[in-house]
Amino acid sequence: MKKIIIIMIVLSFGLNSSINSQKKVALTSFWVSKHIGFEQIGGSASLVAAIASLSEDPNFNLQPVLDNFYKTFTEDYSENFPFELMSEEDVIKRPEYIAYEGRFNEDKDADRSKLFQRYLTPEGYKPLVESLFKGEKSNQMQMIKMFNDADGVMFVSMGYEFIKKTVPFTAGVRAFVRIKLWNKEGKKVFAINEYGISKKSVGIVGGIPLMKPEKLLPLCESASEKLVSDLSKKIGKVSKKAAKKL
Numbered sequence: 001m002k003k004i005i006i007i008m009i010v011l012s013f014g015l016n017s018s019i020n021s022q023k024k025v026a027l028t029s030f031w032v033s034k035h036i037g038f039e040q041i042g043g044s045a046s047l048v049a050a051i052a053s054l055s056e057d058p059n060f061n062l063q064p065v066l067d068n069f070y071k072t073f074t075e076d077y078s079e080n081f082p083f084e085l086m087s088e089e090d091v092i093k094r095p096e097y098i099a100y101e102g103r104f105n106e107d108k109d110a111d112r113s114k115l116f117q118r119y120l121t122p123e124g125y126k127p128l129v130e131s132l133f134k135g136e137k138s139n140q141m142q143m144i145k146m147f148n149d150a151d152g153v154m155f156v157s158m159g160y161e162f163i164k165k166t167v168p169f170t171a172g173v174r175a176f177v178r179i180k181l182w183n184k185e186g187k188k189v190f191a192i193n194e195y196g197i198s199k200k201s202v203g204i205v206g207g208i209p210l211m212k213p214e215k216l217l218p219l220c221e222s223a224s225e226k227l228v229s230d231l232s233k234k235i236g237k238v239s240k241k242a243a244k245k246l
Helices: 001-019 045-055 064-077 088-094 094-097 138-144 213-239
Strands: 024-037 152-164 172-181 190-195 202-205
Touching: 024 045, 024 064, 024 094, 024 138, 024 172, 064 152, 088 094, 138 152, 138 172, 152 213, 172 213, 190 213, 202 213
Parallel strands: 024 152
Antiparallel strands: 152 172, 172 190, 172 202
């Protein structure tokens, strides 16, 4: 009987040690951009204006895409991470985070409380853009400094771009996502880039794709679904090596 008790104590101690030693990461930026890139199909002034008008159209509603991606990421993808995500409350309710202004004014984004904005985020999150330089004032370094009680910080973003299809005068939509994790020293732990292409396409007239929300929204949704599905296969493989670098 004593041996059984001792074994149980040892196992309990080992389990508690494992739990206590698990790394924590702060997810400090999560967003979807309503702006559709157009580099592959040219960049006339008319096209730029049409894309700007589309992003301001309330019928071009990507909020369900954002909500589904965030839910999938935090509930499903996170199970594959060799670390724990800091609770949402611990991130977005932190006074320093609430007061923080992005280095590129991306958090101001015209009117953050209105539909007419480029970036969509889960409530309370900031659409921070990764800085290319590694100075102390970069967004990522500011987040590392702010969340010094975490072992690393993570940025997640999704965007869209038009791509040419094989059928002449047609364009599809490609969704892309970038997930990047830095450790407490500001060193990259991993960066994941994944893409998904819509099954259908829209016509191009005068160098401008058909910009009606009812036509483009299904393409963005289709590309996003493909992306989220493919990403689930990749994220587990990449994140396995993350624990050693945190």
